[in-house]
Amino acid sequence: MALSLAPIQRPKSLHEQTYDALRASILSGELPPNVRLVETQLAEKFGVSRTPIREAIRQLQREALVTADDSGNLRVATITVADAVQLYDCRLALEQLAVEGACLQASDAQLQCMDDLITQAEQYITPPTSTQYYPIMLELDYQFHRLIAESSGNRWLVMLLEQVFDKMALLRVQTTRSNPRVLEIRFEHRQVYQGILAARRSDHPQAAIAPALQAIQTHLMASKARVVEAVQSLQQTTQN
Amino acid sequence: MALSLAPIQRPKSLHEQTYDALRASILSGELPPNVRLVETQLAEKFGVSRTPIREAIRQLQREALVTADDSGNLRVATITVADAVQLYDCRLALEQLAVEGACLQASDAQLQCMDDLITQAEQYITPPTSTQYYPIMLELDYQFHRLIAESSGNRWLVMLLEQVFDKMALLRVQTTRSNPRVLEIRFEHRQVYQGILAARRSDHPQAAIAPALQAIQTHLMASKARVVEAVQSLQQTTQN
DNA sequence: CTACTGTATACTGTATACAATACCATTAAG
DNA sequence: CTTAATGGTATTGTATACAGTATACAGTAG
Numbered sequence: 001m002a003l004s005l006a007p008i009q010r011p012k013s014l015h016e017q018t019y020d021a022l023r024a025s026i027l028s029g030e031l032p033p034n035v036r037l038v039e040t041q042l043a044e045k046f047g048v049s050r051t052p053i054r055e056a057i058r059q060l061q062r063e064a065l066v067t068a069d070d071s072g073n074l075r076v077a078t079i080t081v082a083d084a085v086q087l088y089d090c091r092l093a094l095e096q097l098a099v100e101g102a103c104l105q106a107s108d109a110q111l112q113c114m115d116d117l118i119t120q121a122e123q124y125i126t127p128p129t130s131t132q133y134y135p136i137m138l139e140l141d142y143q144f145h146r147l148i149a150e151s152s153g154n155r156w157l158v159m160l161l162e163q164v165f166d167k168m169a170l171l172r173v174q175t176t177r178s179n180p181r182v183l184e185i186r187f188e189h190r191q192v193y194q195g196i197l198a199a200r201r202s203d204h205p206q207a208a209i210a211p212a213l214q215a216i217q218t219h220l221m222a223s224k225a226r227v228v229e230a231v232q233s234l235q236q237t238t239q240n
Numbered sequence: 241m242a243l244s245l246a247p248i249q250r251p252k253s254l255h256e257q258t259y260d261a262l263r264a265s266i267l268s269g270e271l272p273p274n275v276r277l278v279e280t281q282l283a284e285k286f287g288v289s290r291t292p293i294r295e296a297i298r299q300l301q302r303e304a305l306v307t308a309d310d311s312g313n314l315r316v317a318t319i320t321v322a323d324a325v326q327l328y329d330c331r332l333a334l335e336q337l338a339v340e341g342a343c344l345q346a347s348d349a350q351l352q353c354m355d356d357l358i359t360q361a362e363q364y365i366t367p368p369t370s371t372q373y374y375p376i377m378l379e380l381d382y383q384f385h386r387l388i389a390e391s392s393g394n395r396w397l398v399m400l401l402e403q404v405f406d407k408m409a410l411l412r413v414q415t416t417r418s419n420p421r422v423l424e425i426r427f428e429h430r431q432v433y434q435g436i437l438a439a440r441r442s443d444h445p446q447a448a449i450a451p452a453l454q455a456i457q458t459h460l461m462a463s464k465a466r467v468v469e470a471v472q473s474l475q476q477t478t479q480n
Numbered sequence: 481c482t483a484c485t486g487t488a489t490a491c492t493g494t495a496t497a498c499a500a501t502a503c504c505a506t507t508a509a510g
Numbered sequence: 511c512t513t514a515a516t517g518g519t520a521t522t523g524t525a526t527a528c529a530g531t532a533t534a535c536a537g538t539a540g
Binding site: 278279280290294312313 | 491492493
C-alpha cells in the first residue's frame with residue numbers, strides 16, 4: 001500500500017530561491033550588466049534578510065556572473081567580445097564531445113524531443129515583428145543544445161556547458177535585443193539533429209559520427225561569427 | 241614616482257580565507273570524502289563564526305566539491321570511477337583546446353617554465369621510497385597542465401579546467417596515496433612540451449599543431465587508464 | 481526483548497545587531 | 511579658487527540570537 005514513496009516536497013530554502021531569482025534577474029537583463037549589487041537593496045527587493053542574499057551572491061560570484069570591480073564593489077559581470085570568442089572556443093570543444101556522446105547514447109525519447117524542439121522553432125517562421133518571438137527562439141536554442149549534452153550521459157559535461165551558456169546569455173543581454181539572423185539556427189539545428197540521428201541509427205555509430213561533428217562545428221562557427229558581427233555593429237552605432 | 245600601482249593589498253575577507261582553507265582541507269584529504277560538514281564544528285576549527293563558513297560552503301557546493309546527501313546534510317563529495325571517466329573526457333576536450341592555443345600563443349617565458357617543471361619532475365627519478373615525493377609529483381603535474389591552459393590565453397578555459405582538476409584531485413584522495421606508475425608522466429609531459437615547442441617555433445604553427453594534439457591525447461588516455469586501473473584494483477583489495 | 485514515543489540535544493535557516501570602512505558633501509584654510 | 515579636513519551616511523563584514531527541524535537516547539508499553 002505504498003502509494004507515495006516520494007520523500008516529501010521539501011520547500012526550497014530561501015537562499016536557494018534567492019539564488020534562482022537573482023540569477024534569473026541577471027540573465028533576463030532585469031539587472032543589467034555592470035549594475036552594482038547592494039545587499040540591502042536586493043534584500044528588500046526579494047523580501048528576505050541579507051543572509052540568504054549573501055549566500056546567493058557568493059555562488060554567482062563563483063560562476064563569474066557577479067564580479068568585484070576595482071574598488072571591491074560587486075557588480076553584474078560584463079562580457080566582452082574577446083570573452084565571447086574564448087567562450088565559443090570552449091563551447092565548441094565541449095559540444096563536440098556532447099554530440100559524440102549523443103551519437104552513441106541518445107535515447108529514442110531524447111531524439112524525439114530534439115525533433116520537437118526544432119519543429120517548434122520552425123513554427124515561428126519570419127513573423128514580421130519577430131521581436132516578441134526572440135526570447136522564445138533563444139530559449140528553444142538553449143534547450144536544444146542542453147538536450148544534446150544530456151543525451152551524452154555525461155553529467156559533468158552538462159554542468160560545464162551550462163556555465164558557458166550562462167555567460168553567453170549575459171553577453172546577449174548586452175547586445176541588441178533583436179537580431180533577426182538568429183533565425184538561421186533553425187536550419188543549422190536540423191542539420192545537427194540529422195547527423196546525430198543518422199549516427200544513432202547506424203550499425204556502426206562510432207564510424208558515423210563525423211557528419212554530426214561537422215554540423216555542430218559549422219553551426220557554432222556561424223553562430224560565433226553572427227554574435228561577433230552583431231556586437232561590433234552595435235558598438236559602431238553606439239559610438240556615433 | 242608611481243612605484244606600486246598595485247591597487248593596495250586588500251586583506252582577504254574571512255569568507256575568502258575560509259573558502260581557501262576549506263577547499264585545501266578537502267583537496268588534501270584532511271576532510272575526507274563523504275565526511276559530514278557541520279557548520280558549528282568548522283566555525284570552531286577555523287576560529288570564525290558560522291557566517292563566513294556558510295558563504296564558503298555555498299561556493300564549494302556550486303563547484304560540486306560539497307554535496308547534499310539524501311537527508312539534506314552537507315558532505316564532502318565523493319567521486320566515482322564513472323565520474324572519473326566522464327571527467328577525463330571533458331578534460332581531454334578542453335586540454336586539446338589548451339594545447340592548440342599554447343601552440344599558437346605561448347610566450348617564451350611560459351615555454352621556459354614548462355621545461356623547468358618537467359626537469360624538476362625528472363629530478364625525482366625513482367627514489368625507492370617514492371611515497372614522500374608523491375604529492376610533489378602531483379603538484380608538478382597540475383602546474384604543468386595549468387600552465388598550458390594559461391598559455392592559450394583563454395581565461396575561461398583556465399577556469400573550466402580548474403574545476404575539472406579539483407574533482408580529479410578529490411578522486412585521488414579516495415584512491416591509493418602512492419601509485420608508482422604516476423612517474424610515467426615525466427616522459428609523456430616531455431612529449432607534449434616538445435610538440436608545443438615545435439609548433440610554436442614553426443613557421444606555420446597552424447599546420448604544426450597535430451603532433452602536440454596527439455601527445456596530449458596519448459598522455460590523457462594513458463593517465464585515464466592508469467587511474468581507472470588503480471581505482472579498480474583498490475576496490476578489489478578493499479572487498480577482500 | 482522489541483517497538484514506540486517522548487524529551488533532550490544538535491544543527492541549520494534566517495534575521496538582526498554592531499563595528500569597521502568607504503563614500504560624499506560641506507566647510508574651513510591656504 | 512583650490513585643497514584639505516570633517517562629519518555624516520551608506521554599505522559591507524562578521525558575530526550572534528532565535529526559531530524550527532532533525533537526531534539520538536531513554537523510558538515505557540506490549
